[in-house]
Amino acid sequence: MAYLTTFYWGWLLGSALLGFGMGWISVVQHGEGVSRKLRWALSALVAALIAAALARVVPGRFGYWLDLGLIMFALYLCFCAVGSWLRDWVVSRSAPSA
């Protein structure tokens, strides 16, 4: 893991920034979110992919691409959460003063 991070820190940083931006926007965005059902289905898919990656059942280059995708996706999700939480904090701090 440490090896991959040093090798691709650029792409990982990109994923993180993208996540942060998306999280930042999502707090004030008006619109429909993903339905509960779809959300479960997507979670199950991701869980299955993580399981496949941990079990190292996908061979060769596909295995590597899966690992890379999951790491980028995990970072994206983390920074989405960070972005959303920060935006929420900023919004809730400015609301009473307004």
Added chain:
Amino acid sequence: MHGLFRWSGKWWPGVIPLVIFWAIAAWTSTEPLEADLAQRSTAALKDTILDKRRISVAGRDVSLAADAFSEDGRQSSVASVEAVPGVRLVNDETRLVPEAKPFVWSAERDVLRVTLSGSSPLPASKGRLMEAARANLGGVEVVDRMNLSRGAPPRFDNAALLLLDQVGKLKDGKITLSDTKVSLSGMARELGGREAIAAALKNLPEGFSVAANEVKAPPYIFQAYKDPVAVTLTLTGNAPDNNVHAALVAAAGRRFFSEKVVDNLKESIGAPSGFANAVVPALGALSRLSTGTLVISDREVKLSGDALYEAAAVQIRAGLGKDFPQGWQFKPEISVKPAAAPVDATVCQQLFSELLGKARIRFEPGKADIVADSAGLLDRLIETALRCPTANIEISGHTDTDGDEAANQALSEKRAQAVSDYLVKAGLPANRFSAVGYGSTQPIAANDTDQGKAQNRRIDFVVK
């Protein structure tokens, strides 16, 4: 927390650029990553001894194919690659180098090259053997047909290096090491090479032994060429030691009374037994030829040339083989020189005097037995006698003044008769010769010195 869950429903649009990022990252990074991992894996195996090592990387999975020289080495090589940072899986395609039983290594030399084949225990020892072969055999092409195998006996390298040294002493042949047994065959480069190899093999490392040593020595050659134009006898080839060398040259000097002896003999060990006992009579036979070559190769004696007359040819063909030690072969190729033109009696006398001026017919001391050394001279006297068939010849025997006069008289008569008999036996008519003894009554030199006495002990041919 509830907010985070609510907001997360709206995070999906960012996944679209993320997927694009991911595709680009995968597209651009895969090959550099694979190259980097291959290089790191190779570096990790730097100190591990493996043969036929092949590393291929797909994504983060490394396939390692190699022949290892021990189970420990095999496992540690896989572990080393597994420990390389970034490697996800190692596909272990390693195997152990096959075990050779028996462990056979050989070095074969022919005219052009030396071929090393069979098994060698490690790449390093293979390299060392090749290097040693190139260094020892200066200039000869060295071909490597060695495989790597397990199961070499202890101290294999030392033994193989010593044997490679011996290959340098071979002209052609093969040295094989089968487990700890050494077999040698072929031909030594030089006389004495076989003995040198046998001596070196005593230094084989402990545990190794010689199963068969069939290295042959090159033929032991001795040659003598009698050149009637240059009036020389040229000796070439080998003589076993200083004493035999001197004896052969002395024997040649006695037998070839009119030729100059050119001595080009080298002293080398490895002569067949009975060498001197065969060469001396063979030189005697050569001295009876007008022109001829004597070639002795090991125990085979070839004498070719022209005898002076038919009876001499028959005697040489039949007689020489009997004088040789056991196991020696004689191959005569004797022809007869065309008869020389007849001459009148005066010329004949002149020719006799010339011949007897150069050498004397010699007898056993105090006896009337002609010594074998004089055969060449007698042949020439007979040849001369054949050129004047009508002349009658007196064979006169003379002695020095030592001893009793009556005894000297009798001895001189007997000696003259012995020579006459010899001529008759050679095919000349008996009525042409009269044998006369003069005792010490007709000296040609003073009898007070050994030299003078030697000159007086003589046989003269007088044409009547």
